[in-house]
Amino acid sequence: MQFLANPARFLRIANALLPWLSLITLGLFAAGLYYAFFASPPDYQQGDSVRIMYIHVPAAWMALMTYAALAVFALLLLVWKHPLAEVLAKSAAPIGAGFTLIALATGSLWGKPTWGTWWAWGDARLTSVLVLFFFYLGHMALTHAFDDATRGARAAAVLALVGVVNLPVVKFSVDWWSTLHQPASISRIGGSAIDPSMLTPLLLMAGAFLGYFLCLLILRARAELARRKLRSLQLLAAERD
Amino acid sequence: MAAKSLSSAKARRRKRLALALGALLALGGATALVLTAFQESLVFFYSPSELAAKPPAPDRRVRIGGLVEPGSLEKNGQDVRFRITDLTQSIAVTYRGLLPDLFREGQGVVAQGTLAGDGGFRANEVLAKHDETYMPPEVAEALKKSGRWKEGEAPPTHPFAPESAP
Numbered sequence: 001m002q003f004l005a006n007p008a009r010f011l012r013i014a015n016a017l018l019p020w021l022s023l024i025t026l027g028l029f030a031a032g033l034y035y036a037f038f039a040s041p042p043d044y045q046q047g048d049s050v051r052i053m054y055i056h057v058p059a060a061w062m063a064l065m066t067y068a069a070l071a072v073f074a075l076l077l078l079v080w081k082h083p084l085a086e087v088l089a090k091s092a093a094p095i096g097a098g099f100t101l102i103a104l105a106t107g108s109l110w111g112k113p114t115w116g117t118w119w120a121w122g123d124a125r126l127t128s129v130l131v132l133f134f135f136y137l138g139h140m141a142l143t144h145a146f147d148d149a150t151r152g153a154r155a156a157a158v159l160a161l162v163g164v165v166n167l168p169v170v171k172f173s174v175d176w177w178s179t180l181h182q183p184a185s186i187s188r189i190g191g192s193a194i195d196p197s198m199l200t201p202l203l204l205m206a207g208a209f210l211g212y213f214l215c216l217l218i219l220r221a222r223a224e225l226a227r228r229k230l231r232s233l234q235l236l237a238a239e240r241d
Numbered sequence: 242m243a244a245k246s247l248s249s250a251k252a253r254r255r256k257r258l259a260l261a262l263g264a265l266l267a268l269g270g271a272t273a274l275v276l277t278a279f280q281e282s283l284v285f286f287y288s289p290s291e292l293a294a295k296p297p298a299p300d301r302r303v304r305i306g307g308l309v310e311p312g313s314l315e316k317n318g319q320d321v322r323f324r325i326t327d328l329t330q331s332i333a334v335t336y337r338g339l340l341p342d343l344f345r346e347g348q349g350v351v352a353q354g355t356l357a358g359d360g361g362f363r364a365n366e367v368l369a370k371h372d373e374t375y376m377p378p379e380v381a382e383a384l385k386k387s388g389r390w391k392e393g394e395a396p397p398t399h400p401f402a403p404e405s406a407p
Contacts (some may be wrong), residue, residue: 041377079258115368116341123285165272178284180351185373195376
């Protein structure tokens with residue numbers, strides 16, 4: 001872990017990875033979207049609206065995964081004072097908020113034709129994902145709430161750790177309580193309840209979303225490191241005058 | 242001297258880690274307790290059995306969920322009558338309005354409304370619930386044809402288990 005503490009070393013590895021990652025991501029998106037729109041069948045119940053799943057489910061998975069990553073960065077920051085964790089946490093939070101927003105919006109678009117409603121207050125899954133979105137927003141607000149960037153990062157890290165309790169609630173809400181939202185299709189007893197012809201686009205899109213997250217994280221972290229360098233150079237220049 | 246400050250840094254780190262994990266554990270425990278305490282109000286709907294065991298006040302709005310009992314649907318223009326069942330108990334529902342596209346006999350449904358005096362349920366909103374099974378129409382057709390899935394029933398629990406592959 002300490003190996004990546006040096007920003008120059010992190011940048012060297014990230015820059016070497018980025019072209020490959022973006023190429024793989026583009027390929028996965030192309031294949032995933034092709035399967036999602038053309039090479040997969042409509043659902044026996046839902047017809048073509050099932051295709052919303054290929055955006056909705058990967059976005060929801062990434063919303064949870066990004067938050068888990070945010071929590072790991074928070075722990076690294078608070079306990080090990082890892083210098084890069086601060087940069088990565090600040091870079092990851094808006095991406096996670098974006099994924100959560102996509103999951104909420106596409107879920108709403110999917111809910112109308114299938115359930116008959118855009119939103120259902122009182123549904124444990126819908127509400128807990130909304131709470132997840134607010135945790136992301138709170139993290140972003142706290143990060144920028146202090147003049148001293150490190151203090152902001154530390155306050156946001158505490159919030160990120162508090163929000164970890166929400167992750168199992170989001171995941172298992174459909175099992176613990178009766179909900180309008182259907183239970184998990186893939187990680188369930190008895191194996192996947194999704195036909196293989198529909199699982200292909202879903203997994204391709206999930207891979208594409210993961211690649212997209214990593215590319216964005218590298219780009220944002222690179223920009224943040226450059227911003228910090230610029231700032232310290234400006235301070236240095238100001239001292240000279 | 243250097244070795245000593247290094248080990249004290251390590252000790253502080255261990256203290257911070259214990260503090261973070263301890264706080265997280267306490268928070269998780271507290272959340273679990275709160276969620277268990279509010280278990281009843283966190284459910285989106287009650288089943289007909291739960292409703293029969295614990296009937297709500299006559300004018301209180303509640304949601305009930307279950308399957309639309311096969312053969313119970315009667316439509317008269319916008320007036321709809323059907324029964325919601327959890328395969329143990331069932332309850333008669335009256336509703337006036339448009340039904341969602343996925344509403345059909347044997348499918349999951351959630352109705353919001355109040356208990357009527359006659360023991361029936363007067364719904365003012367009906368939502369369709371769909372299960373976690375996704376398959377192409379041809380597969381559904383084949384499952385029905387082979388007799389592994391009867392009309393009006395919920396789909397087989399393990400439609401894609403290896404032994405069921407066509």
